[in-house]
Amino acid sequence: MIAVSATSVRTRRVLIVMPALNEQASVAAVISQVKDALPGTDILVVDDGSVDQTAQLARAAGAQVARLSVNLGVGGAMRTGFRYAAARGYDVVVQVDSDGQHDPEEVGALLALLDDGADIAMGSRFAGKGAYRAVGPRKYAMVALSLVFSRLAGHRITDVTSGFKAMGPRAIKLFASYYPAEYLGDTVEALVMAIRANLTIAETPVVMRERTTGTPSHSPVKSAVYLSRAGLALLLALVRRRPSVDSSDAA
Ligand SMILES: Nc1nc2c(ncn2[C@@H]2O[C@H](COP(=O)(O)OP(=O)(O)OP(=O)(O)O)[C@@H](O)[C@H]2O)c(=O)[nH]1
Numbered sequence: 001m002i003a004v005s006a007t008s009v010r011t012r013r014v015l016i017v018m019p020a021l022n023e024q025a026s027v028a029a030v031i032s033q034v035k036d037a038l039p040g041t042d043i044l045v046v047d048d049g050s051v052d053q054t055a056q057l058a059r060a061a062g063a064q065v066a067r068l069s070v071n072l073g074v075g076g077a078m079r080t081g082f083r084y085a086a087a088r089g090y091d092v093v094v095q096v097d098s099d100g101q102h103d104p105e106e107v108g109a110l111l112a113l114l115d116d117g118a119d120i121a122m123g124s125r126f127a128g129k130g131a132y133r134a135v136g137p138r139k140y141a142m143v144a145l146s147l148v149f150s151r152l153a154g155h156r157i158t159d160v161t162s163g164f165k166a167m168g169p170r171a172i173k174l175f176a177s178y179y180p181a182e183y184l185g186d187t188v189e190a191l192v193m194a195i196r197a198n199l200t201i202a203e204t205p206v207v208m209r210e211r212t213t214g215t216p217s218h219s220p221v222k223s224a225v226y227l228s229r230a231g232l233a234l235l236l237a238l239v240r241r242r243p244s245v246d247s248s249d250a251a
C-alpha cells in the first residue's frame, strides 16, 4: 500500500474525475475505494450517455455527477472535469477510470510527484510494476509513442496513453482552456500540448488491474487501427497551435 502524501492532502484541493460510460457494475465500488484511500476528497463522475444506472449509483455512493447530453468520449468528459475544477478552484485533478482498473491506493504516489514539482504525474503500466502487457499493433504503437515522446520531453516517458494521471494547477489551467476530445487526443495530443507549454511531466509505476465487469472498449478492429490513429493524432498535435500557460503562472 502506498501512503498518501500528507502535504498534498493538507495543502491542496484535490478533485478526482472519473469518466464513465455504462459502468454500473463497478462505479460505486471505485468511489468507495477512493473515499477509503483519500478521505475527504471530492469526486466528480462525468457520465455522457450511459444507458444503465451509472449516474444514479455514483450519486448514491457520494460523488458529484455531471451528465453530458451527447457522448463526447473520455476527452470530452475530462474537458468537463478540468473546467469544473478551474471554476471551483481545485489545485489538482486526478483522472481515475470507473471500471476499477486503476487502484485508488496509488493516487498517493501521483500526488507525491506533484509535490516534487511535476505539473503532470502519469501512472505508467510499463515501468516495472504489475503484469500488464500490450500486444500486437497496440504494443508497437505504444513503443513508438514512448520513443517519440521521450525525445520531445527530454526524458523517458514509458506510457504515453495512460489514463491514470494527476494534473497540478498549471495543467488544469491549460486543459480547462482546451482539452482534445478525439479518440487518443486526450492522451497523445494533450501530452504534446503539455510539453509545448513547458509543463513538467513525471511518471511512476502503477498496476493496471483486470477489467472484471462492464464492456471493454478494445476490439481486434480497434486495436488494428490504433497504430495509424496514434500516428495521425501525433502528427496533428505537432502541427496544431494550442493555448499555453506562462511561466509566470507557475504555482
Ligand atoms: N464519459 C465517458 N467515459 C467513457 C467513455 N468511454 C469510456 N469511458 C470511461 O473511461 C474509462 C476508460 O475507458 P475504458 O473503456 O475502460 O478504456 P480502457 O481502460 O483503455 O480499455 P479496457 O481495457 O477495455 O477497459 C472507463 O471508466 C470508461 O467507463 C465515453 O465515451 N464517455
Ligand SMILES: [Mg+2]
Residues within 6 Å of the ligand: 097, 099, 101, 211
Ligand atoms: Mg478500462
